[in-house]
Amino acid sequence: MTEQALLDGKLLYEYKTISAMVQIYCKAHHHAACVDQCEDCQAFLEYAHTRLDRCPYGQDKPTCNKCPVHCYKPHMKAKAREIMIFAGPRMLLPHPIMAIRHLLAERKAAPGKPPVHASNRHLRKAK
Ligand SMILES: [Zn+2]
Numbered sequence: 530m531t532e533q534a535l536l537d538g539k540l541l542y543e544y545k546t547i548s549a550m551v552q553i554y555c556k557a558h559h560h561a562a563c564v565d566q567c568e569d570c571q572a573f574l575e576y577a578h579t580r581l582d583r584c585p586y587g588q589d590k591p592t593c594n595k596c597p598v599h600c601y602k603p604h605m606k607a608k609a610r611e612i613m614i615f616a617g618p619r620m621l622l623p624h625p626i627m628a629i630r631h632l633l634a635e636r637k638a639a640p641g642k643p644p645v646h647a648s649n650r651h652l653r654k655a656k
Pocket residue numbers: 554555556558559561566567568569570571
């Protein structure tokens with residue numbers, strides 16, 4: 530996917546983690562062909578990508594669970610929760626490093642207010 534090129538560092542890694550989770554979830558629930566995900570889950574991933582790009586914390590992004598900014602629309606948030614609850618525990622075998630990194634990040638304290646102009650999108654446009 531070309532969109533991926535817009536993110537880097539921690540944000541890109543987080544996008545890869547959520548993609549892997551969506552694939553596990555979609556395969557089990559929507560029986561999409563093994564390569565990709567169904568249209569619905571694809572739309573969710575694109576949405577998640579945009580949110581990552583615009584996350585005001587940029588590279589210091591906390592895990593969404595701990596984040597004081599609620600940037601997801603309610604129905605997207607509900608879908609994200611469903612995906613995490615289902616795919617989270619199933620990540621350990623196929624993607625052990627991603628799963629462990631995510632668990633460790635979860636243990637960090639909640640952040641304060643986001644910095645100004647730190648989002649990936651902002652930095653990207655400023656280049
Ligand atoms: Zn799906």
